Amino acid sequence: MRIPPRYAQNIAVVLLGGATALALAALVFIIAFVMVKGMPAVNLKFLVDSPREMGRSGGIFPAIVGSFILPLAAIAIALPAGVGTAVYLAEYTLENRITRVIRIGTDCLAGIPSIIFGLFGFIFFVTVLRMGWCILSGALTLAIMILPTVIRTSEEAIKAVPRSYREVSFSLGATQWETVWKVVLPNAVPGIMTGVMLSMGRSIGETAAVIFTAGAALRLPTSAFDSVRTMAVHFYLLAREGISLENAYGTAAVLIVSILLINAASYWLMHRFISRRAR
Amino acid sequence: MNADVKIEVRNLDVFIGNTRALRGVTIDVPARSILGIIGPAGSGKTVFLRTLNRLNDLTRGFRATGRVLLDGADILAPGADVVGIRKRVGMLFALPVPLPMSIFDNVAFGPRLAGTRSRRTLRQIVESSLKAAFLWEEVKDRLNTSSLRLSGGQQQRLCLARVLAMEPEVILLDEPCSGLDPVSTARIEEALAELKARYTIILVTNNTKQAARVACNTAFFLMGELVEVGPTSKIFISPSDPRTNDYVIGKFG
Numbered sequence: 420m421r422i423p424p425r426y427a428q429n430i431a432v433v434l435l436g437g438a439t440a441l442a443l444a445a446l447v448f449i450i451a452f453v454m455v456k457g458m459p460a461v462n463l464k465f466l467v468d469s470p471r472e473m474g475r476s477g478g479i480f481p482a483i484v485g486s487f488i489l490p491l492a493a494i495a496i497a498l499p500a501g502v503g504t505a506v507y508l509a510e511y512t513l514e515n516r517i518t519r520v521i522r523i524g525t526d527c528l529a530g531i532p533s534i535i536f537g538l539f540g541f542i543f544f545v546t547v548l549r550m551g552w553c554i555l556s557g558a559l560t561l562a563i564m565i566l567p568t569v570i571r572t573s574e575e576a577i578k579a580v581p582r583s584y585r586e587v588s589f590s591l592g593a594t595q596w597e598t599v600w601k602v603v604l605p606n607a608v609p610g611i612m613t614g615v616m617l618s619m620g621r622s623i624g625e626t627a628a629v630i631f632t633a634g635a636a637l638r639l640p641t642s643a644f645d646s647v648r649t650m651a652v653h654f655y656l657l658a659r660e661g662i663s664l665e666n667a668y669g670t671a672a673v674l675i676v677s678i679l680l681i682n683a684a685s686y687w688l689m690h691r692f693i694s695r696r697a698r
Numbered sequence: 699m700n701a702d703v704k705i706e707v708r709n710l711d712v713f714i715g716n717t718r719a720l721r722g723v724t725i726d727v728p729a730r731s732i733l734g735i736i737g738p739a740g741s742g743k744t745v746f747l748r749t750l751n752r753l754n755d756l757t758r759g760f761r762a763t764g765r766v767l768l769d770g771a772d773i774l775a776p777g778a779d780v781v782g783i784r785k786r787v788g789m790l791f792a793l794p795v796p797l798p799m800s801i802f803d804n805v806a807f808g809p810r811l812a813g814t815r816s817r818r819t820l821r822q823i824v825e826s827s828l829k830a831a832f833l834w835e836e837v838k839d840r841l842n843t844s845s846l847r848l849s850g851g852q853q854q855r856l857c858l859a860r861v862l863a864m865e866p867e868v869i870l871l872d873e874p875c876s877g878l879d880p881v882s883t884a885r886i887e888e889a890l891a892e893l894k895a896r897y898t899i900i901l902v903t904n905n906t907k908q909a910a911r912v913a914c915n916t917a918f919f920l921m922g923e924l925v926e927v928g929p930t931s932k933i934f935i936s937p938s939d940p941r942t943n944d945y946v947i948g949k950f951g
Contacts (some may be wrong), residue, residue, distance in 0.1 A: 513758075583795045587857075590753055591808045591864055592785030601807075602797060 453671045460669030474653060475663045479670050481639045485647035486677065488554060488640070490622040491634060493561035494615055500562070501569030502604075502611060508570075509577040510599055515592050529567035537631035545632055547584025552646040564628055565618035572617065576610020577603055612689045619681055624674070626651045627677040650674040701726045704729040704868060704898040706767040707752065712745055712922075715759035719745040723924045724765075725917060726869075732890060732899040734913025734930065736906050736945070741919040743902040750900070751787040752780045768868070785812065788866035793875040796845035801837050804845045804856055808864030823863050831859035832889050839903035851882025858889060868898045876904060887912050906946055910934050918942045 422430070468478030496635045504521075512518050539558030580603050588598040604611075626649075634646030635656060648656075650670050657667035701856065704725035712720040720742045727733050735743045752773060754760045765772050773783050783893055785808070797804055805813075805824040814820055824841065828834040833855040837848070854874060861869055871890075875883040890899060890912050903909050909916050910930060917927035918937075926939045937943045 495730055581795075583791065583793070584797060586753060586756065586791070587795045587797060588807075589756065590751060590789040591789075591811060591860065592781055593811050594781050597811060606798060 424588060424680075427479070450675060453668060453675055457668035457670070457672030460665045461672055465669055466673070467668075469639065470653075471662075473662050474637070474666055475659050475665075479650065479653060479673065481637060482648050482650045482653040482670065483673065483677070484639060485652075486623055486650040486674065488647065489557050489649055490566035490618055490619050492554060492558035492643075493565060493622050494618060496535075496558060496562035497566050497569050497618065498615065501566050501614075502573045504566075504570045505577055506599055506604070509574050510595065510603065525567040525570050529571070532627075533564055534627035534631075536560055537628035539563075540628060540632035550642050551644070552632065552634025552636075553644045554633060554640055554647050555643045555649070557629050558643075560632040561622045561625060564625070565622055568618050568621070569611075569614045571635065573607065573611045574613025576607035576613075579610060580606045608692060609689055612685060616682060616685050619685070620678055621683070623649070623678060624651050625649075626655045630655070637638070650677070703727065704769065706751045706765075706770075708765040710749065710762065710764035710766060712742070712749060712754070713759070713761045714745070714754075715758060719922055720749075721922045725924055727898060727900060728786050728915065729898050730895060730913055731914040732894045732901055733927075734909030734916040735900065735902045735919060736904075736916060737919035737925075738918050738945070739904070740921070742922040743919050744872055746819055746919070747789070747872050747900060750868070750870055751773075751784050751789050752778075753784070753789065755780065767927060768935060771906045773908065785864060786866055787868040788861035788864060789821075789870040789872060790854070790857055790861055790872065792876050794857050794877070796853045796856055798813075798844065798846055800842045801845050801848070804839040805859050807828050807860060812864065824859075827859040827863040828856075830862050830889065830893065831855045832885050835858055839930060849882075851878050851885065854878060854882065855885060855889070858886065862893075866897065869893070871899065871901045873902055874902055875897070875908065883908070906934075906948075920945070935941070 471477035544556035588602045636646035656671040710723040916930040916933040
């Protein structure tokens with residue numbers, strides 16, 4: 420039996436609209452749930468005070484600091500390495516067996532559960548290199564974890580830059596590097612930023628990879644070799660150890676708002692960058 | 699070496715993969731004049747042009763034998779300074795490709811690569827180049843706006859200004875007017891007529907009338923071979939080869 424096109428059209432609209440509504444509903448429900456449960460615990464003191472009694476009372480200021488420092492440090496490490504790899508793969512090599520192996524390798528890396536990265540970071544950075552639980556160990560581990568995302572999104576962004584731009588640049592006497600630096604990368608920035616934002620979101624919400632490598636210290640870090648606790652880890656420990664469910668939800672609410680703020684800020688920066696280039 | 703010959707091409711064979719794109723091309727390009735290259739699609743005109751600034755190096759499977767002497771030095775020789783050659787041999791593409799940056803930055807692209815940093819010098823270069831490309835009057839008040847805001851014809855003149863700004867010796871034009879309206883085309887041709895006093899220009903065109911209008915000498919390519927080259931009037935009025943005659947009177951192509 421064939422469905423007449425007229426009905427098929429209506430059915431498609433209903434199904435697609437329903438799928439969208441379902442996805443949005445789940446999202447809105449989670450955010451609303453966390454906000455309703457968490458916001459009562461959030462006030463200025465909660466944001467700027469240090470935790471007391473393991474987080475049963477007091478604020479979460481060190482965890483907020485940790486949640487920003489760790490992902491930022493991870494991106495500071497992963498971005499040059501990832502974009503460098505992407506430029507090398509896209510601009511400096513022809514497609515061959517080695518580039519395919521690198522690409523398959525990064526894809527596999529992207530699929531590994533974060534706890535494996537945590538375990539690796541614990542064994543390699545914390546134990547073998549004797550760095551201990553600290554910001555640097557955590558940032559390096561997170562950097563390795565987000566590297567595949569940065570590489571793949573950057574590579575796609577670089578490949579999307581029109582070939583004619585490169586030809587123009589070369590024809591004007593630019594070297595390969597000048598072409599990459601002045602023409603290819605500026606035009607790939609929006610795509611690269613997408614990867615950075617995805618990575619930022621992934622690392623700010625990460626617990627498994629962080630708890631093994633950056634530790635869970637409650638005090639404010641003073642150097643890269645201090646242990647730090649992120650909001651995600653704080654939330655996990657408060658809830659898991661049954662210390663304070665109210666403060667756990669409060670932490671979750673602050674975490675969600677932080678992620679929204681970071682995304683909004685990145686979009687704003689990106690648009691500013693784009694509009695400055697093409698006024 | 700003849701002082702009035704800018705580029706000597708000797709027995710140039712070009713392969714792209716297994717396809718032979720040019721066979722045994724030998725031609726002299728006179729200095730400070732316009733050489734028009736005509737021929738049907740697939741005759742090797744563009745491949746020839748892109749060999750002269752080594753842009754074919756970017757094409758996969760490209761291989762060339764023979765010699766291309768620019769002022770007597772073989773640009774195909776191993777170890778030739780490719781970047782240096784491209785700075786001396788500018789190119790205008792079939793479709794205007796303004797880089798997504800301001801008008802000023804587009805024109806200043808070449809001079810900046812050459813190491814010019816002084817804002818004042820750059821301004822002077824940008825102004826004189828835009829004037830030479832007959833675009834200055836239209837854009838002088840909005841040099842900092844995006845080049846993408848210009849019309850197609852303006853964009854192509856911007857690209858010409860960008861080539862002129864790097865002060866090349868040779869300018870290669872690859873069907874520069876194929877996407878332009880008659881008025882824009884006339885502007886470009888006007889610019890070329892003035893530029894030939896200072897530059898060696900090679901103009902590939904699908905429009906035989908354009909070659910007849912602006913070229914001093916004209917070469918006819920067919921299936922990778924140079925059939926005939928000579929003064930434009932001779933090529934169009936009394937060509938030696940019957941195939942040239944058939945093409946210019948419009949029997950095929």
